[in-house]
Amino acid sequence: MRALTYDRYTDASGLEQSDIPVPELPADRVLVRVVAAGLNPFDWHMYRGEPYFMRLQEGFTVRERRTAGADFAGVVEATGSEVRDFAPGDRVFGDIGNGALSELAVARVTSLAKLPEEISFEIGAATPMAGLTALQALRDAGGLTEGARVLVWGASGGVGHLAVQLARALGASRVDAVCSGRNAAMVRALGADSVFDYTADERPTGPYDVVVDTVATASVATLKRMLAPGGRVATVGGISRGRVLGPATVAVRRLASAKLQRTDARMVMARVAAADLDLLAALLADGRLCPVVDRVYPFDDAVEALTALEGGHVRGKLVVRVGDA
Numbered sequence: 001m002r003a004l005t006y007d008r009y010t011d012a013s014g015l016e017q018s019d020i021p022v023p024e025l026p027a028d029r030v031l032v033r034v035v036a037a038g039l040n041p042f043d044w045h046m047y048r049g050e051p052y053f054m055r056l057q058e059g060f061t062v063r064e065r066r067t068a069g070a071d072f073a074g075v076v077e078a079t080g081s082e083v084r085d086f087a088p089g090d091r092v093f094g095d096i097g098n099g100a101l102s103e104l105a106v107a108r109v110t111s112l113a114k115l116p117e118e119i120s121f122e123i124g125a126a127t128p129m130a131g132l133t134a135l136q137a138l139r140d141a142g143g144l145t146e147g148a149r150v151l152v153w154g155a156s157g158g159v160g161h162l163a164v165q166l167a168r169a170l171g172a173s174r175v176d177a178v179c180s181g182r183n184a185a186m187v188r189a190l191g192a193d194s195v196f197d198y199t200a201d202e203r204p205t206g207p208y209d210v211v212v213d214t215v216a217t218a219s220v221a222t223l224k225r226m227l228a229p230g231g232r233v234a235t236v237g238g239i240s241r242g243r244v245l246g247p248a249t250v251a252v253r254r255l256a257s258a259k260l261q262r263t264d265a266r267m268v269m270a271r272v273a274a275a276d277l278d279l280l281a282a283l284l285a286d287g288r289l290c291p292v293v294d295r296v297y298p299f300d301d302a303v304e305a306l307t308a309l310e311g312g313h314v315r316g317k318l319v320v321r322v323g324d325a
């Protein structure tokens with residue numbers, strides 16, 4: 001079967017289409033025929049092996065050929081003998097960490113949810129990692145409660161544009177956003193009340209109960225000034241091309257600075273949870289969550305798609321069409 005693979009840490013240009021064996025199906029897992037794969041910065045962190053500290057967990061070298069991609073949507077092809085909740089023919093979506101850019105992928109049942117009939121595979125593939133991250137940033141790290149005033153910083157990217165919509169769905173009374181001016185209209189259309197263009201040095205003033213930050217370009221002092229009493233900053237990611245520690249440097253600096261300035265700043269480490277995927281599926285079905293898919297690439301152009309993603313200015317999500325429904 002066809003897959004986008006790598007046998008050493010590499011940039012996107014070193015990824016290649018390979019013919020690899022169909023993976024074995026353990027008793028507790030599900031084999032999915034992938035229709036669409038959604039792209040996330042996580043994908044390039046994995047195939048580049050950057051920041052380098054990731055290699056402590058992922059291996060100092062790539063010993064066996066790996067398949068890129070984490071998020072996907074498709075149709076269940078077969079189920080292991082212990083699987084009860086899924087059956088061949090089910091439409092599903094999920095986040096499997098790696099192996100999504102492949103005609104067939106093996107998934108744990110805890111990494112999957114059923115994709116509502118009326119939702120396309122492209123939209124399903126665009127949702128899991130960014131949606132889980134946005135949801136957990138707002139609800140868990142941010143502690144969002146009904147009526148909260150929310151700011152999403154980095155609101156035009158994968159996580160940010162879903163955070164704008166999810167903040168509304170979770171009951172925020174006000175949602176403001178920071179992004180570049182070229183994406184302001186899109187973010188406003190997603191439900192943001194005010195949009196601030198960071199390229200024109202526009203700055204929100206608040207007060208906010210929850211700030212979800214995907215870029216970590218503002219200082220803690222700046223964020224502190226815009227927080228309401230009891231407000232929290234949930235930091236999802238940070239812009240840093242440092243190859244050794246990458247965004248971890250930004251995170252450590254921010255946490256240390258927040259401690260000194262008595263500001264409630266928390267890091268988000270998203271986890272794949274079936275119950276949260278089910279919640280995202282319900283929000284997709286009732287229209288409160290609607291990922292923006294900027295472009296769908298054919299499988300042959302997956303490297304071009306990942307190169308565009310690495311550029312860091314994606315509008316919404318990029319999706320690769322892997323196979324037929």
Ligand SMILES: NC(=O)c1ccc[n+]([C@@H]2O[C@H](COP(=O)([O-])OP(=O)(O)OC[C@H]3O[C@@H](n4cnc5c(N)ncnc54)[C@H](OP(=O)(O)O)[C@@H]3O)[C@@H](O)[C@H]2O)c1
Nearest residue numbers: 041133156157158159179180214236237238268269270313
């Ligand atoms: N902690 C976790 O569990 C977790 C999970 C998922 C993602 N992440 C991390 O979170 C970050 C965002 O992920 P993503 O999927 O949303 O990435 P993405 O889709 O690539 O979006 C990045 C966005 O950053 C914006 N941006 C770039 N430079 C900016 C600046 N100087 N100021 C403000 N915005 C700027 C861009 O918007 P404009 O084009 O409008 O500038 C772009 O839309 C990444 O670092 C990712 O690795 C962490």
